[in-house]
Amino acid sequence: MEAAPAILPLANRHIALGVTGSISCYKAADIASKLRQAGATVEVVMTPAATRFIAPLTFQSLTSRPVVVDMFAADEAEAHVEVARRADAFVIAPATANCLANLAHGQAPDMVTLTALATRAPILVAPAMDNQMWDHPATQENVVTLRNRGVEFVGPAEGRLASGRVGLGRLAEPSAVVGALRMLLGQRTGDLAGRHVVVSAGGTQEPLDPVRFVGNRSTGKMGFAIAEAARDRGAFVTLVTGPVALETPYGIHRVDVATVAEMLTALEQATADSDAIIMSAAPADYRPANPSEHKMKKGAEDGLSVDLVRNPDIIATLPGGGVRVGFAAETRNLEEYARAKIPAKRLDFIVANDVSAAGSGFGADTNQVTIYHRDGSHETFPLMTKYAVAMAILDRVKARL
Numbered sequence: 001m002e003a004a005p006a007i008l009p010l011a012n013r014h015i016a017l018g019v020t021g022s023i024s025c026y027k028a029a030d031i032a033s034k035l036r037q038a039g040a041t042v043e044v045v046m047t048p049a050a051t052r053f054i055a056p057l058t059f060q061s062l063t064s065r066p067v068v069v070d071m072f073a074a075d076e077a078e079a080h081v082e083v084a085r086r087a088d089a090f091v092i093a094p095a096t097a098n099c100l101a102n103l104a105h106g107q108a109p110d111m112v113t114l115t116a117l118a119t120r121a122p123i124l125v126a127p128a129m130d131n132q133m134w135d136h137p138a139t140q141e142n143v144v145t146l147r148n149r150g151v152e153f154v155g156p157a158e159g160r161l162a163s164g165r166v167g168l169g170r171l172a173e174p175s176a177v178v179g180a181l182r183m184l185l186g187q188r189t190g191d192l193a194g195r196h197v198v199v200s201a202g203g204t205q206e207p208l209d210p211v212r213f214v215g216n217r218s219t220g221k222m223g224f225a226i227a228e229a230a231r232d233r234g235a236f237v238t239l240v241t242g243p244v245a246l247e248t249p250y251g252i253h254r255v256d257v258a259t260v261a262e263m264l265t266a267l268e269q270a271t272a273d274s275d276a277i278i279m280s281a282a283p284a285d286y287r288p289a290n291p292s293e294h295k296m297k298k299g300a301e302d303g304l305s306v307d308l309v310r311n312p313d314i315i316a317t318l319p320g321g322g323v324r325v326g327f328a329a330e331t332r333n334l335e336e337y338a339r340a341k342i343p344a345k346r347l348d349f350i351v352a353n354d355v356s357a358a359g360s361g362f363g364a365d366t367n368q369v370t371i372y373h374r375d376g377s378h379e380t381f382p383l384m385t386k387y388a389v390a391m392a393i394l395d396r397v398k399a400r401l
């Protein structure tokens with residue numbers, strides 16, 4: 001099946017990117033590229049100092065747009081105001097200590113600070129400097145001034161600095177800068193702003209002994225995509241996840257669990273005040289009855305039998321949580337099995353997929369789902385990215401809030 005056109009998180013967004021003179025300027029190229037890949041139109045403004053670290057041509061090539069540096073160039077006279085007006089958000093990355101000082105005091109000696117003064121869009125600042133400069137009371141006071149004015153910060157991160165020292169001052173990773181921007185835009189304009197969405201993801205691991213477990217093939221990708229999409233729409237997201245190999249998306253409150261018992265406890269806490277619970281995890285239905293305290297040793301016998309006992313059904317056990325969404329991963333009789341789970345688990349709707357179909361299920365970046373509603377109706381979707389499936393799920397959650 002052909003995949004449906006991708007839904008990009010920053011589609012139709014104009015993002016202005018300000019680059020000031022820091023050794024971490026090379027990472028700004030990656031930020032520009034990632035913004036573009038996320039669907040944004042990106043317009044770069046630079047300080048003259050930044051051009052000593054990286055050429056405007058780099059950004060011009062990455063964004064397919066002119067880069068503005070010289071605020072006095074005749075053909076760019078109005079350009080700064082236009083960039084500032086068009087922007088849905090202004091990201092300054094990297095922002096030097098000097099840039100923060102200028103911003104705090106409303107000074108505009110270069111295109112970056114000038115754009116900050118001229119725009120009414122939200123501003124996200126990613127500082128980068130030596131830790132002594134970051135820690136200096138002058139810088140810290142500027143940060144407080146800017147925060148009080150509504151400017152958002154991402155980073156700086158801790159780590160090895162250009163000076164060779166280790167400390168706070170590294171530019172946040174490009175993925176964090178883009179994540180922080182998506183969160184900021186969601187909180188200011190998203191339809192789930194102010195909501196608390198709880199998502200479960202991944203499989204559980206039920207111990208047989210200290211080194212072995214009973215588990216399943218869930219990778220957590222669907223749940224992580226839902227968490228990111230909910231954040232992008234402004235929700236505060238709690239992500240309760242089994243052991244998976246995925247990085248925590250920026251701004252998401254992640255709770256790591258291993259067993260069904262741990263997942264149940266974490267979800268009971270998280271759903272006490274939630275507006276929605278989206279149960280995309282694959283909890284084990286059974287666990288070993290008597291896990292061994294020490295590593296099991298081979299015996300003389302040819303075989304080994306393990307007694308399993310039933311785990312609680314997590315979503316059926318949770319009393320509320322707001323809008324309740326379940327998943328059904330099946331390999332046959334999809335409709336019949338999926339529909340039966342709606343009343344049994346008191347769901348508003350269930351997202352069903354045939355995990356044996358090509359492009360769907362465990363580990364894939366796409367999924368082909370049918371949503372069965374409590375009222376008996378259903379909607380079948382084409383093969384889509386998991387992010388697009390997440391958006392479709394959240395549209396239906398939103399409609400029930």
Ligand code: CTP
Binds near residue numbers: 260283326341345
């Ligand atoms: N689920 C749960 N707790 C469990 C097992 C499943 O909360 N112990 C949730 C899943 O997260 C999913 C839904 O219930 O949202 C359906 O899971 P699935 O494994 O398809 O269904 P089961 O109820 O386990 O039924 P079966 O395995 O017999 O198909």
